[in-house]
Amino acid sequence: MFCERVIARRKELGLTQLDMAERLRITQPTYSSIERGRRIPGIDTLAKIADALEIDPAQLLTITRQHAKSA
Structure with a gap:
């Protein structure tokens, strides 16, 4: 969930992994490992990461009902 949210938000902002790193x-490989x-x-x-993605850190960590049911 965390990884998917980070990737989705990064792409929404038009950023590459290198931009984030x-x-x-x-390093880009370290960032890639996080993703x-x-x-x-x-x-x-x-x-x-949250700051770079212009998002509240809690939004990266919050479990939604949909994710909780599938876990």
Whole structure:
């Protein structure tokens, strides 16, 4: 869910993974690992991701009823 929301929002804003990595001051492969769910971001990185995506961090983490039913 988190990964899907990050990817969707990034694409809504017309940003590439490289754009995001530069905004977060991390490498593109590291950012890609976050999007694929292979790396879990720390709270500071999560806040930076939300800021770069112009979204409230809670929106990235909130479980919707639809997702809760399928889990």
